[in-house]
Amino acid sequence: TVLCAFADGVLTLTLNRPEKLNAFDEDMHVALRAGFDRAATDDGVRAVLVTGAGRGFCAGQDLGNRDPRKWTEPPNLGRTLDTYYNPLLKRIRGLAKPVICAVNGVAAGAGANVAIACDLVLAARSARFIEAFAKIGLVPDAGGTWTLPHLVGEARAKALALTGEPISAEDAARWGLIWKVVDDDALMDEARALAARLAAGPTLGLGLTKKLIQEAPGRSLEAQLDAERDAQARAGRSADYAEGVTAFLEKRPARFVGR
Ligand code: LHQ
Numbered sequence: 001t002v003l004c005a006f007a008d009g010v011l012t013l014t015l016n017r018p019e020k021l022n023a024f025d026e027d028m029h030v031a032l033r034a035g036f037d038r039a040a041t042d043d044g045v046r047a048v049l050v051t052g053a054g055r056g057f058c059a060g061q062d063l064g065n066r067d068p069r070k071w072t073e074p075p076n077l078g079r080t081l082d083t084y085y086n087p088l089l090k091r092i093r094g095l096a097k098p099v100i101c102a103v104n105g106v107a108a109g110a111g112a113n114v115a116i117a118c119d120l121v122l123a124a125r126s127a128r129f130i131e132a133f134a135k136i137g138l139v140p141d142a143g144g145t146w147t148l149p150h151l152v153g154e155a156r157a158k159a160l161a162l163t164g165e166p167i168s169a170e171d172a173a174r175w176g177l178i179w180k181v182v183d184d185d186a187l188m189d190e191a192r193a194l195a196a197r198l199a200a201g202p203t204l205g206l207g208l209t210k211k212l213i214q215e216a217p218g219r220s221l222e223a224q225l226d227a228e229r230d231a232q233a234r235a236g237r238s239a240d241y242a243e244g245v246t247a248f249l250e251k252r253p254a255r256f257v258g259r
Helices: 026-041 077-094 110-117 132-136 144-152 154-163 169-175 184-199 203-218 221-236 239-249
Strands: 002-007 010-015 047-052 056-058 099-103 106-108 120-124 128-130 180-182
Touching (some): 002 026, 010 184, 026 047, 026 077, 047 184, 099 110, 106 110, 110 128, 120 169, 120 184, 128 169, 132 154, 169 180, 180 184, 203 221, 203 239
Parallel strands (some): 056 106, 099 120, 106 128
C-alpha cells in the first residue's frame, strides 16, 4: 500500500491505494511507518519524498471500514491517533532530514494535515486541500490544529477547519499553507529534482536547521539565540562545513557527504 523506492539519496514513499484516493487504512500506516523508520536509520537516505499514486494525494482516514451502522459501540478514535497518526507526525517532524511532499491531487482530512506537516510542500495546480473533519463531526487531527495556525494564522486556520471548505493549491500557496504550486505535468519532475538537490546537501546542517525553525515558536528570542549557538557549534565541526568553505575558496561546487 506504500511504494518505497530509493535512488540518489532520496527515499520516495508513494501512497498507493489509488482506488480509495490513498485513504489511510492500517496496512498503509504500517507501511508508511516502515518507510520513515528506514529514512531515520539509513545514513544513505538524505531526503524523503512523499506523494500519492493516481489522481489523489490522500483522502484521510479510510471511512469505509468505520461504518456506524455496524457499531456495537463507537470506536475509540483517540486510540487510532495514539497508535498511528501521532507517531507518524512525530516521525515526519522529528526526522533530521528534509521531507518533501508532492501533493499530486486532493488532500483531505488527515491527508491534508500529513501533507502540510512536511518540510517543503509542492502541489499540483489541480490539487485541493480540505480540512474535511467538520463535515463528519470530528476535529482536525494529524497535527492540524497546531500546524494550521502556525502556517496561516488563527483567522484562516479557523475558517478552513470550521467550514471544511476546499482551498485550491494556488490559494494554499498564497496563504503560506504550502510552499508552491507547480503545473500538473511538471510536478513530479520538479519534486524529484528538489529532493535530489536536498539529498546532495549538507544533511547534518539541514537537519539542525529544520529543528531550529520548528522549535522557535515555543521559545523566546534569547533562548533561540542560545539554540542557534549550540547548533552552529555542531555544524561548525561537520565535514560539510569544511568542504563548503573549501569549495567556495576554490570556486567549485561543494561535494557534501551529509556529516
Ligand atoms: C474514500 C475516502 C475515504 C474511504 C474517498 N475513505 N474511501 C482520524 C482518526 C480516526 C478516525 C477518523 O478520522 C481521522 C482523520 C480523518 O482523516 S477524518 C477525514 C476523513 N476524510 C474525509 O472525510 C474525506 C472523504 N472523502 C471526500 O470527501 C471525497 O472523496 C474527496 C473530496 C476527498 C474527493 O472527492 P472526489 O474527487 O469526488 O472523489 P470520490 O468521492 O468519488 O472518491 C473516489 C473513491 O474514493 C470513492 O470510492 P468509489 O468506490 O465510490 O469509487 C470514495 O468512496 C473513495 N474515498 N475518500 N476517506
